[in-house]
Amino acid sequence: MLQNEQAPPGTLYIAATPIGNLEDITLRCLRILGEVDLIAAEDTRHTRKLLTHFQIQTPLISYYREKEAQRSQQLVQRLLAGESIALVSDAGTPGISDPGAVLVAEARKAGVVVVPLPGASALTTALSAAGLSHPSFLFLGFPPSKSSKRRSLLTSLCDAPWPIIFYESPRRIQTLLSDILQIMGDRQAFWGRELTKAYEDLQAGTVSALLELASGDKNRGEFVLVIEPGEIKEADGDNLLELLAWYRDNTSMSLKDVSRKLASDLGLSRSQVYQEALVVYQEEKD
Numbered sequence: 001m002l003q004n005e006q007a008p009p010g011t012l013y014i015a016a017t018p019i020g021n022l023e024d025i026t027l028r029c030l031r032i033l034g035e036v037d038l039i040a041a042e043d044t045r046h047t048r049k050l051l052t053h054f055q056i057q058t059p060l061i062s063y064y065r066e067k068e069a070q071r072s073q074q075l076v077q078r079l080l081a082g083e084s085i086a087l088v089s090d091a092g093t094p095g096i097s098d099p100g101a102v103l104v105a106e107a108r109k110a111g112v113v114v115v116p117l118p119g120a121s122a123l124t125t126a127l128s129a130a131g132l133s134h135p136s137f138l139f140l141g142f143p144p145s146k147s148s149k150r151r152s153l154l155t156s157l158c159d160a161p162w163p164i165i166f167y168e169s170p171r172r173i174q175t176l177l178s179d180i181l182q183i184m185g186d187r188q189a190f191w192g193r194e195l196t197k198a199y200e201d202l203q204a205g206t207v208s209a210l211l212e213l214a215s216g217d218k219n220r221g222e223f224v225l226v227i228e229p230g231e232i233k234e235a236d237g238d239n240l241l242e243l244l245a246w247y248r249d250n251t252s253m254s255l256k257d258v259s260r261k262l263a264s265d266l267g268l269s270r271s272q273v274y275q276e277a278l279v280v281y282q283e284e285k286d
Helices: 027-035 044-053 065-080 101-109 122-130 147-156 173-184 207-215 240-250 255-266 270-285
Strands: 011-015 038-041 060-062 085-088 113-117 164-168 188-193 201-206 223-227
Touching (some): 011 101, 027 085, 044 060, 060 065, 065 085, 173 207, 188 207, 255 270
Parallel strands (some): 011 085, 011 113
């Protein structure tokens, strides 16, 4: 879209806003926020401060997670009536661990044009400063707050070959790091918090070192936590039974996951491998 073009009617804009430093907002985002008929905001009070700073007077409507489904229906009707709407979260890109996905899905289903406006994201900001050489990563947002579910998730990730990235709150960061240390081991890790703000903090080190830092700190601001993969061991075995025994003794992979992997690697029937695995895994208990 050219600079002087008007926003087309009935368009939903996904507008990324600064995660800290207000100078990180894009010129395009500023223009769209000023042109649309309505801005749907995760917290209208927070967004109003941003709009006031840039002297934008577009009306606001709240769009937060607890009312996401209900509000999405209302907004889609306004979009279908020809209004243009910008969706913003409190910081960063809507729909990434923030409300937004429901509205986008409903708008697409209704035939509304959806236009993403690229910009700030805590995930990519932290990754750019982490110095990782891995070509891929696994982003999981906020881990479960319930201890049993969080620990189960971490256990399932022990053998993941990619860096794992979480968001976490200041009050739960110590618990998460402690669980990671106990379940996944003392791996290399990195955190970014208060990103782009005056007290920005970027720390790299072992999980135990970061846990020590978190334990003696007030922990202001949400964290982006990057956990590097553990040492990858090569499976050792000349036949299916030996390979099953190796995976049983050297990894935390479930019996089903091991069966699925070996069936794929060896070109065998998954049910056949699973039946053999039941016998091998039972031997450990006997």
